Structures are given as structure tokens and as C-alpha cells.
Amino acid sequence: MTQTLHAVPAGDAIDATALKADVLKHLTFTIGRAPEDAALGDWRMALSFAVRDRITESWLASERAAREAGAKRVYYLSLEFLIGRLLEDALVNLGLAEAAEVALRDLGLALGEVVADEPDAALGNGGLGRLAACFMESLATIGCPAIGYGIRYEHGLFRQQFEHGRQVELPELWLEQQHPWEFERPGSRLRVGFGGHVHQVEGRTIWHPAEEVEAEAFDTPIVGWEGQWANPLRLWSARAVYPFDLNRFNHGDFRGAAEPEALARTISRVLYPDDTTDEGKALRLKQEYFFVAASLADILCRFERDFDDLALLPEKVAIQLNDTHPAVAGPELVRLLHDERGVEFSRAVEIARGCLSYTNHTLLPEALESWSEGLFGHLLPRHLEIIERIDAEHYGAHPDRPGSIFEHGEIQMGTLSFVMAHKVNGVSALHTELMKETVFEGLHQVHPDRIVNQTNGVTPRRWLKSCNAALSDLITETIGAGWVRDLSQLERLEPHLGDGAFINRYAAAKRANKAVFSNWLAGDYGLKVDPDAMFDAQIKRIHEYKRQHLNILQTIAAWQAIHDDPQADWTPRLKIFGGKAAPGYHFAKDIIRLINDVAARLNADPVTSKYLQVIFLPNYNVSLAERIIPASDLSEQISTAGKEASGTGNMKFALNGALTIGTLDGANVEIREQVGPENFFLFGMTAAEVTARRAVPDHARRAIEGSAPLARALGALRDGTFSPDEPGRYHGIADNIAGGDHFLVASDFAAYHAAQTDVSRAYGDRETWARMAARNTARSGWFSSDRTIRGYMGEIWGAAPLID
Numbered sequence: 001m002t003q004t005l006h007a008v009p010a011g012d013a014i015d016a017t018a019l020k021a022d023v024l025k026h027l028t029f030t031i032g033r034a035p036e037d038a039a040l041g042d043w044r045m046a047l048s049f050a051v052r053d054r055i056t057e058s059w060l061a062s063e064r065a066a067r068e069a070g071a072k073r074v075y076y077l078s079l080e081f082l083i084g085r086l087l088e089d090a091l092v093n094l095g096l097a098e099a100a101e102v103a104l105r106d107l108g109l110a111l112g113e114v115v116a117d118e119p120d121a122a123l124g125n126g127g128l129g130r131l132a133a134c135f136m137e138s139l140a141t142i143g144c145p146a147i148g149y150g151i152r153y154e155h156g157l158f159r160q161q162f163e164h165g166r167q168v169e170l171p172e173l174w175l176e177q178q179h180p181w182e183f184e185r186p187g188s189r190l191r192v193g194f195g196g197h198v199h200q201v202e203g204r205t206i207w208h209p210a211e212e213v214e215a216e217a218f219d220t221p222i223v224g225w226e227g228q229w230a231n232p233l234r235l236w237s238a239r240a241v242y243p244f245d246l247n248r249f250n251h252g253d254f255r256g257a258a259e260p261e262a263l264a265r266t267i268s269r270v271l272y273p274d275d276t277t278d279e280g281k282a283l284r285l286k287q288e289y290f291f292v293a294a295s296l297a298d299i300l301c302r303f304e305r306d307f308d309d310l311a312l313l314p315e316k317v318a319i320q321l322n323d324t325h326p327a328v329a330g331p332e333l334v335r336l337l338h339d340e341r342g343v344e345f346s347r348a349v350e351i352a353r354g355c356l357s358y359t360n361h362t363l364l365p366e367a368l369e370s371w372s373e374g375l376f377g378h379l380l381p382r383h384l385e386i387i388e389r390i391d392a393e394h395y396g397a398h399p400d401r402p403g404s405i406f407e408h409g410e411i412q413m414g415t416l417s418f419v420m421a422h423k424v425n426g427v428s429a430l431h432t433e434l435m436k437e438t439v440f441e442g443l444h445q446v447h448p449d450r451i452v453n454q455t456n457g458v459t460p461r462r463w464l465k466s467c468n469a470a471l472s473d474l475i476t477e478t479i480g481a482g483w484v485r486d487l488s489q490l491e492r493l494e495p496h497l498g499d500g501a502f503i504n505r506y507a508a509a510k511r512a513n514k515a516v517f518s519n520w521l522a523g524d525y526g527l528k529v530d531p532d533a534m535f536d537a538q539i540k541r542i543h544e545y546k547r548q549h550l551n552i553l554q555t556i557a558a559w560q561a562i563h564d565d566p567q568a569d570w571t572p573r574l575k576i577f578g579g580k581a582a583p584g585y586h587f588a589k590d591i592i593r594l595i596n597d598v599a600a601r602l603n604a605d606p607v608t609s610k611y612l613q614v615i616f617l618p619n620y621n622v623s624l625a626e627r628i629i630p631a632s633d634l635s636e637q638i639s640t641a642g643k644e645a646s647g648t649g650n651m652k653f654a655l656n657g658a659l660t661i662g663t664l665d666g667a668n669v670e671i672r673e674q675v676g677p678e679n680f681f682l683f684g685m686t687a688a689e690v691t692a693r694r695a696v697p698d699h700a701r702r703a704i705e706g707s708a709p710l711a712r713a714l715g716a717l718r719d720g721t722f723s724p725d726e727p728g729r730y731h732g733i734a735d736n737i738a739g740g741d742h743f744l745v746a747s748d749f750a751a752y753h754a755a756q757t758d759v760s761r762a763y764g765d766r767e768t769w770a771r772m773a774a775r776n777t778a779r780s781g782w783f784s785s786d787r788t789i790r791g792y793m794g795e796i797w798g799a800a801p802l803i804d
């Protein structure tokens with residue numbers, strides 16, 4: 001929270017007094033602490049409960065309004081919700097940030113410290129999970145009745161530490177303290193079965209699961225801008241039906257007595273740490289079915305409370321599948337309608353399809369989920385039967401277009417999701433077109449109207465209003481505060497871009513953020529950086545297609561160039577990296593180690609470190625992104641074209657006035673269209689050129705022969721420059737790039753290197769740079785997740801807002 005102290009309006013003063021009283025009330029009666037004995041965490045809890053009270057009022061009123069209106073509800077099913085911290089978000093959305101600052105100051109506390117004490121709720125891996133969190137906030141801001149359904153993992157995404165430059169994973173402990181934002185719902189416990197057998201009884205199909213667990217709901221209200229509406233995020237926690245086996249205990253088998261609970265809790269124990277990789281483990285399938293079964297039972301229970309005609313379901317219920325992780329929702333809904341409620345099979349499929357829609361987030365083959373018939377049939381015998389029948393009916397109806405949900409003995413969850421959805425969407429214009437041409441080419445032929453595009457977005461509340469007060473205040477001063485709810489209003493900045501005074505203030509806001517960030521770097525990492533240097537950031541999961549290794553290779557080439565001519569007029573630059581590698585992804589972990597080894601060498605280099613420094617910040621998460629993005633000048637979006645479905649970090653950077661260096665991939669294409677090609681540093685092959693280049697034999701060797709800087713930088717990987725104690729440490733990376741180079745690091749290197757030279761030159765002209773940056777902000781209105789959600793509401797869900 002980059003708070004700037006200024007005069008407190010009267011309203012805030014009243015709010016501050018009331019808030020202070022509530023904080024003290026909760027400290028006493030909820031936390032049970034006297035002020036003189038309270039620790040920072042106690043004050044944070046007390047403030048959180050005081051704020052939660054205010055959200056809860058809005059939430060219960062929203063629930064009442066939705067019910068009275070008999071409104072259609074949106075149900076967002078996602079295995080990931082990368083929420084981050086909630087206190088600051090809630091304060092900003094309730095307009096209580098200033099009041100909280102005053103209230104806490106009166107109590108001798110700094111709001112910034114209290115906010116920073118909150119652990120991130122890291123219930124997601126990356127973009128897909130964060131998108132779900134942004135969507136929940138936009139649904140509430142728009143006033144669309146909705147519920148997010150997911151899993152309440154006891155341990156979110158692992159904590160990342162570096163030991164000698166290597167990533168080490170540690171368990172994440174967000175629930176070590178009480179989580180103040182959730183309400184436990186013991187009354188909403190549901191049984192979920194696994195395994196067992198299917199029997200026919202008097203023409204009815206009965207599934208007898210071999211084991212059952214209980215799903216317990218925990219509700220976290222998500223409040224929208226100005227607190228007018230709030231929707232719940234309902235996360236399920238697994239527990240044993242009979243948690244304690246007293247009989248075993250009485251026989252001294254203490255481990256056995258606790259086993260049922262331990263086994264059941266395993267289902268919601270930990271988030272699988274893979275981003276865009278199919279996990280394929282039985283426990284993962286159990287997690288997927290567990291939350292789907294609990295959520296659908298909950299959805300039908302809510303529907304049947306007010307309606308008794310199941311044919312109405314598609315009019316009242318819209319269920320969005322966030323990727324294929326909840327794909328079993330198709331057969332499960334059919335089972336609930338057909339097996340348990342007697343709806344005729346094909347009619348049940350029709351009703352289910354009317355409710356379901358599916359978002360695809362990646363085309364990477366290794367990320368497309370499939371389950372072996374054996375494993376799936378063992379865990380979900382009835383669902384396998386239902387999928388076989390859905391498959392037969394679907395493809396039976398289209399004999400001219402053979403295909404199947406089953407391929408090579410595996411259930412293709414993407415195909416199942418497509419077949420069971422009335423709408424399927426991609427997450428950027430390019431990605432959606434590539435979906436039609438590749439993974440869903442056949443199905444697109446059969447259902448030409450089913451695939452639609454909904455380009456991703458980010459919430460402007462968290463990703464500008466809250467994380468960048470310096471810029472937000474300038475914008476509000478210039479065009480009013482309407483932009484926070486309607487981001488398209490940023491275009492009203494356009495006329496001010498010719499005003500030198502405005503550009504100076506815009507640059508000053510960025511400079512102020514960089515000064516705060518530099519002080520933090522010095523304090524927490526002992527790295528002294530010049531706030532006037534260019535802050536160049538690549539923060540995202542570590543993956544070959546995102547090409548962090550291209551970035552560090554070019555950094556090495558830049559370093560070598562400075563050594564060649566240290567007297568030249570080099571543009572000082574700080575390279576910022578952040579991102580986790582999946583624990584089993586060794587190549588990605590090698591890239592992390594290389595970046596840390598390069599950082600150690602370059603930052604200690606007396607000749608070059610005044611021009612080029614590198615830092616890899618550990619444990620990249622939502623809160624760290626909120627710290628880095630407002631302070632960045634350059635946004636690295638350098639994926640191999642055709643591989644990054646959208647990206648959302650790219651949008652956050654552009655919104656906060658960082659210029660993009662990037663390929664024509666995912667939403668980069670639309671960012672460049674919106675901000676203008678002259679305000680974007682484009683390089684590299686297009687998706688079509690990538691496909692063509694891959695067919696060229698020896699494409700990497702040819703590229704290396706054609707680029708001396710590339711050849712030389714690779715040489716430094718081979719000769720132990722960054723690992724004198726283990727010269728061969730980076731031969732693997734060098735061989736990969738010079739060999740198959742599937743992600744075309746070598747072939748795109750020269751263009752990237754040239755583009756980085758253009759970037760350095762452009763940064764030299766600060767006023768022009770600031771104007772380009774301001775134009776990025778002014779033209780980023782399209783990338784609000786409010787716009788995205790309105791697209792889903794209109795083109796997919798048929799849902800309407802209940803607030804104006």
C-alpha cells in the first residue's frame with residue numbers, strides 16, 4: 001500500500017472514528033486482547049473483522065436481492081483462486097482506506113504495516129487462478145449474482161526460497177493463523193463418493209460408492225467497488241464422514257484411529273503446483289470430482305429451493321468451467337438429473353449443456369488433461385458409463401464427422417468439456433482463432449457457433465487504484481474518479497498527453513514508485529539501485545515457452561557489449577525477475593539458477609554494475625506483483641508466438657505505464673492494437689512463422705551462425721563464466737538452445753537483441769518515454785475484467801446485473 005498522507009475529508013473522519021471503535025471492539029471481544037498486549041497480527045485481525053462486518057451487510061443484502069428477483073446466477077467453478085491479500089482490497093472497495101489510516105494512526109499503528117502482515121491466499125498457480133479472482137471482484141462490482149466454487153487448500157502454492165541460487169520449495173502456511181475473511185458453514189456439509197460399483201435396480205441405475213468423504217463449505221464474501229454488492233466465494237474442505245475411529249483408539253491403534261480424518265483431508269490438503277501441465281495423478285482427479293460434486297449438489301439444492309421445474313435450470317443457472325479441471329461437471333450434472341431425478345438421458349444432457357460453458361486457457365499439448373479409462377472408471381464408474389453414452393450420442397448424431405471423447409484409452413477432458421458446453425471460449429483473439437485451427441478444429445467444424453472469444457482482463461481496483469496510489473490520484477485529479485468503475489474513461493487522458501505539465505506529473509508518479517521500490521530493495525535485499533535506471537521486469541511462472549532463458553541470454557550479451565566499450569553512453573538498467581518453477585520441472589529450475597548466478601556475477605562487476613544489475617526476487621506472488629508493477633518501466637512479454645494464450649501480467653503493466661517489449665502472442669496483439677504500434681516494442685516471429693521456422697532443419701545452428709552476440713553469450717554458458725566451480729552447469733541450457741530449441745530462443749534472439757537496443761535508445765528521451773507510457777495507461781481501458789465479465793454475461797451466461 002503506497003499511501004500518501006493528506007488532509008482527511010470529513011466523511012473519512014466519521015468513518016475513522018466508527019472504524020476505530022469497531023477495531024477496539026473486535027480486539028477485545030473477538031480476539032480477546034487488551035490494546036497494550038496486542039501484537040501487529042491481533043490488530044490486523046481486529047481491523048479485518050471490523051471491515052468484514054461492513055462487507056457482510058452488503059453480502060446478505062445482495063443475497064436477498066438476488067433471491068427476490070429470482071435472478072439467474074453465475075457459478076464459476078475453478079480449482080484455483082489466486083486471491084492474494086484481502087484487507088487492502090476490501091478497504092479500497094469500501095472507500096475506507098483513508099479512514100483506516102487515520103483510525104490506526106490514532107492507535108499508534110501504520111496501515112501499511114498492518115496490511116503487509118496478512119498472508120497471501122495463494123490458492124492458485126498463475127494467470128488462470130488470478131483471472132478467477134479478478135472475475136469474482138468484477139462480478140461483485142457489476143452486481144451480477146454469482147458464486148465462485150473451489151477448494152480450500154490447507155496449503156496453497158509452495159513458498160519459494162533460494163539456496164545457492166536454487167529454488168527450494170517450502171509448505172505454504174496461510175491457515176496457520178485464523179483466516180478472518182471466511183465463514184465456516186457446518187450446515188452446508190455434503191457427502192461425496194468415490195469408487196464402488198453401479199447396479200441396475202428396477203430399470204434405475206444406482207451408484208454405490210466404496211468410500212465417502214464430507215465436503216464442508218467456507219464462504220468468503222467478495223465485495224465490489226463502492227461496496228454496493230458482494231458475492232460469496234465458497235471453498236470446500238474435505239473431512240471424514242466419521243473422523244475418529246474410537247474402536248481402534250480403544251485398542252491402542254492411535255494412528256489407525258486418526259487415519260480416516262487424515263485420509264479424507266488429503267483431498268483438500270494442498271494445491272498441485274503445476275501451471276499448464278497435466279498432473280494426471282489419482283489424487284488430482286479426486287480433487288476435481290470432490291469440488292465439482294459438492295458444488296453441483298449445492299447449486300441444485302439452491303435451485304430447487306425456489307423452482308421445481310428442472311427444465312428451467314438453464315434459465316436460472318450458468319456454470320462456467322475454468323479450464324478442464326472441473327470438466328467432470330458435465331457427466332455429474334447428467335447423473336444428478338437422470339439417475340437421481342429421473343430426467344430422460346438425452347434431455348438431461350440437453351439441460352446440462354444449457355447450463356455449462358467452458359474456457360480453454362492453453363493449447364500446450366502437455367497441459368490438455370486426459371484420464372486413463374482405467375483410473376477414471378475405478379474412481380468414477382458411473383461417470384465413465386455416462387461419458388460413453390454422451391460420446392455415442394454426440395458422434396452418433398454427426399457420423400460425417402468421426403471423432404471421440406476417448407483417444408488412445410484416455411478420456412480427453414477438453415473434448416468432453418466442448419461437447420457438454422453450449423459455449424466454449426478462448427482468452428484472447430489470437431488464442432481463440434488458434435483453438436479453431438488446432439485442438440478444436442474438428443469440433444469447430446461440427447459446431448461452428450460454439451467457440452467465442454472473451455479476451456482476458458484484470459480488475460482496475462487491485463491493479464491500479466489500490467497498488468498505485470501515486471498514479472491513481474493523478475488520474476482522478478485529471479479526469480475524475482469514474483474510471484475506477486468504468487475503465488474506458490481512461491481515454492479521457494488522451495487530450496492531456498500533449499500537456500507537458502501533465503506528462504511531468506505522470507513521470508513523477510512513476511519515479512516516486514521507483515524510489516519506494518529502490519528503498520525496499522536496498523532494505524530487504526541490500527541491493528543499491530538508481531531509481532532513474534530503467535526498471536525492466538519479467539514476472540510470471542518459469543516456463544520454456546515464456547522464455548526467461550531468452551531474456552537472461554540477451555542480458556549476458558548486453559553485459560559483454562558493455563565490457564567491450566565501457567565508456568559508451570549505456571542506458572542504466574535493472575533487470576527484475578520473479579516466478580516459481582513447478583517442483584518437478586528441472587529445466588525451469590536450471591533457468592532460475594542461471595539467472596541467480598548471472599545476477600551474482602553482474603552485480604559484483606565493477607565495470608558494468610553501474611549500467612546493468614539483475615535481481616531475482618524470491619517467492620513471487622500477488623502481493624509482490626503489486627509492489628513491482630507500479631515501479632516498472634519495461635514489461636517483458638516475450639513468449640514464443642502461439643504459446644501464451646493471453647497473459648494478464650502484460651495488461652497490468654500497460655495499465656500502470658510500463659511499455660511492452662513483446663511478440664505477437666496472446667493478448668500482446670490486442671495491447672499493441674489498443675496502445676498503438678508506436679508505443680510497443682515488437683519483435684520476433686508470428687505464430688505462423690514459428691510453425692514454418694520449426695520445419696527448417698538446424699534452425700538454431702543457422703541462427704547462431706547469424707548472430708555473433710548470440711554465439712558469444714552461449715559461449716559464456718559453456719565456459720563456466722557464471723559457474724566457475726562447476727563449468728558444465730549450464731551446458732544443458734546451451735545444448736537445448738543450440739539443439740532442438742523447440743521454443744526458438746536462438747531464432748528470435750537477434751530480433752530481441754535489436755529491440756532491446758531500441759528500448760535503451762527510447763528510454764534516453766524521458767519526455768517521449770513518459771508520453772508513450774501515459775498513452776499505454778490511457779488506452780488500457782479495454783483490459784478491465786469488468787469488460788470481460790460483461791462479455792461473458794452477454795454472450796455466454798445470459799445473466800444481468802442487479803445494480804445500476
Ligand SMILES: [N-]=[N+]=N[C@]1([C@H](N)O)O[C@H](CO)[C@@H](O)[C@H](O)[C@H]1O
Nearest residue numbers: 127128361427644645646647648
Ligand atoms: N493454465 N493456463 N493458462 C494460463 C496461465 N498459465 O494460467 O491462463 C491464463 C489466464 O487465462 C492465460 O493468461 C495464460 O496465457 C495461460 O497460460
